[in-house]
Amino acid sequence: MRNLLLATGLIATATMAAAQDRPVLTVYTYDSFVSDWGPGPAVEEAFEAQCACDLQFVGAGDGAALLSRLRLEGARTDADIVLGLDTNLTAAARETGLFAPHGVDADFDMPIAWTDDTFLPFDWGYFAFVADADLQAPGDFRALGDSDTTIVIQDPRSSTPGLGLVMWVKAAYGDEAGAVWEGLADNIVTVTPGWSEAYGLFLEGEADMVLSYTTSPAYHLIAEDDATKTAVQMAEGHYMQVEVAAKLAGTDQSDLADQFLSFMLTDAFQSVIPTTNWMYPAKTPEAGLPEGFETLITPGKALLLNPEEARAMRDAAIAEWQAALAR
Structure with missing residues (x-):
């Protein structure tokens, strides 16, 4: 028994040492x-099965908060990769000088061509207001501003959906965007730091609609067998989001970071996206969409x-949003 316990202890010690290495x-x-x-959990399991490494995800708020954190940390950052800009x-991120070219040659299944040599897409979608299917929702921003429909949105200074909304209004209305925001101001119940908080308030009945994605109703349909949620079609069109990952130039795991970026475009990663991130994958998996x-x-x-x-218009678009909500 003593020998068995000794052997077990040696195996455990060896296992811990291997993990630490x-x-x-x-x-x-x-x-x-x-x-x-x-x-994250599925991606971590799949990548660690082939990399002989320890993949550690670090949550840093919502997407726009990632760039703020990286700017604060600078070259001292512990990050090897940032995923979620x-x-x-990306133009503001490139200006920091913190990122390195990805070196990946790939084709993508997206509505736009992709030629960026630093930022690599992993999914995409369209922003939309999500509502109960029986809501008689206004079909454009001006009509929404004239209505009593209540909405929850995200802060464009910390959230990529929130930033996407102000860019959506700016892209659709140009110089008239400020006036559109003035109309929308009294429809807004609250502004949250990130997407999760806003969507939770909508599900709790705190507002008629929430800023999210055209793909969000798929979650309710597939995961909950609930067909009562819908994305509202807007006459102006819908603003796209392409989410990207990039390698930090100062990483001390350059080869491993390259391996992860290549893995990100395989079926093992891309097949997880539709039913966990509830977005369209950048490369459609062999099995297709669910x-x-x-x-x-x-x-x-x-x-x-x-x-x-987007970089040139960002500050002005956020300022128009702030001015309207401050009145």
């Missing part, structure tokens, strides 16, 4: 990605500012 890859991302119901932020995605609305017009346009 594994290289660590640190990925900064947004909170919902690493939640129990998000893609979008095209409204049943239920065919029921989603298709925007009549896709709106998207390129990264440089």
Whole structure:
């Protein structure tokens, strides 16, 4: 028995030592990605099965908060990869000088061509207001502002959906965006730091609609067998979001980071996206999209500012939003 206990102890010690010897890859991302119901757990298991490493996700609030954290940490950051910026932020992220080219040559199944050599897409979608299917929802922003319909939105300074909304209004209305926000101001019940808080308030009945995605009703249909939620079709069109990942130039795990970025475009990663992140995968898995995605609305017009346009308009768009809500 003593020999058996000794052997067991030696095995446990060896196992712990082996685990400690594994290289660590640190990925900064947004909170919902690493939640129990998000893609993080499945992605971590699949990647660790092939990398002989320890993949560690670090939640850093919502998407826009990622860039703020990286700016604060600078070259001292512990991150090897950041996952969860979008095209409204990539030009500003590139200016930091913190990122390295990805070196990945790939084709994508997205409505737009992709040529960025630093930021690599992993999913995409369209912003939308989600409501109960029986709501007689206004079908454009001006009509929404003239109505009594209540909405919950996210803060564009911390949240990529919140930033997406102000860019959506700016892309659709240009110089008239400020007036549109003045009309919308009294429809807004509250502004939350991130998507999770806003969607939770909507589900609790605190507002008629919530800023989310055209794909959000697929969650209720597939995961909950609930067909009572819908995305509202907007006459102006819908603003696209393309979410990206990138390698930090100062990483001490460069090869492992490259391995992760390549893995991100495989079926093992992409097949997880539709039913955990509830977005469209950047590369459609071999099995295709899950049943239920065919029921989603298709925007009549896709709106998207390129990264440089988004950077140029961002401050003005946020200022218009702030001015309207301050009145």
